[in-house]
Amino acid sequence: MTDPSEPPNIKFLRRLVTGLTATMIFGLLVVIGLLVIRFSGKAPNLPEVIAMPGGEKPVAFTQGPDWYAVVTANDQILIFDRMSGALRQTVDIERQYIYER
Structure with missing residues (x-):
C-alpha cells in the first residue's frame, strides 16, 4: 500500500516557501530597524533667527560647518557666519535666458 502523505517534491x-517567507520577514524587520536608526539621529543645528537685510525674501537655505547661506528671491546668495550671524558675503546670481525658436 502507498503512503497517503504528500510527495517529497511538495514537502520540499x-x-x-516557508524559508523564503521567514527570510523576507527578517529582511523587512532589518530595513525598518535601519530606517528607525537612521532617522532618529539629532536634528541639524539651525540658527534661531536669520536677520535678512533690506527685507529680502528667502527661497532656499543651506549650511556648512561654520557658515549658512540663504538664497533670496532677488537672485542673491547671502552667506552668514554661524557663530556671530553676521553677513560674510553676498553673491549675485546671473540669470541666463534660453530662447527657443
Missing part, C-alpha cells in the same frame, strides 16, 4: 517546495 513547502519548506522552500
